[in-house]
Amino acid sequence: MQLTKVKCPNYQIELKCPYSMNPTRIVVHNTYNDASAMAEISYMLGNSNEVSFHYAVDDYRIVQGIEENRNGWHAGDGSRGKGNREGIAIEICYSKSGGEKFIKAEQNAVELIVDILKRYGWGIEKVTKHQDYMDKYCPHRTLDMGWNRFLKMILDKLNNNSKTNKIEDTTGIITYKAYDGTWLPEVHKCDATDDGYAGRYGRAISGLKGKCEHGEIFIQSHILGAPNNEWLEPISSKDYNENHSNSYSGILNKSMDCTKIWSTVGWVKFRTHIKEKKDKNGNIIVRGRWLPWVDSRTKIGTESYAGIYGYEIDGIQMY
Numbered sequence: 001m002q003l004t005k006v007k008c009p010n011y012q013i014e015l016k017c018p019y020s021m022n023p024t025r026i027v028v029h030n031t032y033n034d035a036s037a038m039a040e041i042s043y044m045l046g047n048s049n050e051v052s053f054h055y056a057v058d059d060y061r062i063v064q065g066i067e068e069n070r071n072g073w074h075a076g077d078g079s080r081g082k083g084n085r086e087g088i089a090i091e092i093c094y095s096k097s098g099g100e101k102f103i104k105a106e107q108n109a110v111e112l113i114v115d116i117l118k119r120y121g122w123g124i125e126k127v128t129k130h131q132d133y134m135d136k137y138c139p140h141r142t143l144d145m146g147w148n149r150f151l152k153m154i155l156d157k158l159n160n161n162s163k164t165n166k167i168e169d170t171t172g173i174i175t176y177k178a179y180d181g182t183w184l185p186e187v188h189k190c191d192a193t194d195d196g197y198a199g200r201y202g203r204a205i206s207g208l209k210g211k212c213e214h215g216e217i218f219i220q221s222h223i224l225g226a227p228n229n230e231w232l233e234p235i236s237s238k239d240y241n242e243n244h245s246n247s248y249s250g251i252l253n254k255s256m257d258c259t260k261i262w263s264t265v266g267w268v269k270f271r272t273h274i275k276e277k278k279d280k281n282g283n284i285i286v287r288g289r290w291l292p293w294v295d296s297r298t299k300i301g302t303e304s305y306a307g308i309y310g311y312e313i314d315g316i317q318m319y
């Protein structure tokens with residue numbers, strides 16, 4: 001895909017891109033016009049309206065008119081809005097009449113978006129639409145054709161690219177199992193089915209081990225009622241196949257209530273299920289439930305581990 005840069009004239013910087021910017025997102029627009037990307041950028045840079053955007057994309061090229069480290073005026077959320085002050089704006093051309101040219105322009109916009117996501121290390125949640133910032137139906141034709149469809153185009157391209165060159169950055173498939181009086185079967189996936197998590201509802205987990213395809217996984221656990229909220233030493237997946245007490249995290253038959261998991265390659269997402277608890281009359285005093293997902297890249301604070309001190313867990317998922 002060809003990228004053409006057009007320099008914003010110095011006398012227009014005060015009007016078109018006055019602020020320096022650390023971008024945190026992409027804002028997608030449709031031009032609601034039938035002009036080429038070069039025509040859109042030229043017109044935008046030349047007029048005296050407080051309207052500007054970083055890129056225009058048509059059926060055969062990408063044209064950039066504003067640097068990514070300067071702000072644009074496109075989202076309609078004012079001079080302090082996240083859209084205007086932190087968004088990289090992309091206009092997809094030929095949206096008024098649609099047809100082949102627009103279809104191709106959208107595909108080219110996907111290429112540009114994937115390139116931006118990879119350069120900043122962003123996920124799909126960084127792709128936003130003009131409509132997210134104000135009550136305006138933009139990007140109109142992309143919305144007509146389906147926003148989720150558009151996001152899927154981006155995801156497909158992102159995943160294809162990462163399969164070929166980024167495999168070493170991921171843990172690959174994670175295999176894990178839990179002990180609740182006996183070692184339960186290995187789990188190789190993570191979903192809502194019966195074999196999509198480790199554990200059995202109603203039985204407290206006291207041991208946990210895991211391994212991954214690339215690199216090592218570490219697991220660190222906290223035992224229910226441990227004094228001073230002391231955590232056990234972390235264990236490594238290197239010993240996964242061993243039977244000694246360092247091959248798993250936990251102390252068998254002592255319930256654990258919290259766990260932390262991380263990896264040497266890529267990262268891990270994990271969560272725990274709290275065991276339901278009833279009083280002697282059978283009334284539920286602790287509701288059994290899955291807690292929020294934890295990302296191993298969160299290093300400190302209560303969001304860095306899964307579980308709540310004082311509550312037994314009976315299910316664990318990780319991927």
Ligand SMILES: [Zn+2]
Nearest residue numbers: 029030130138
């Ligand atoms: Zn727009």
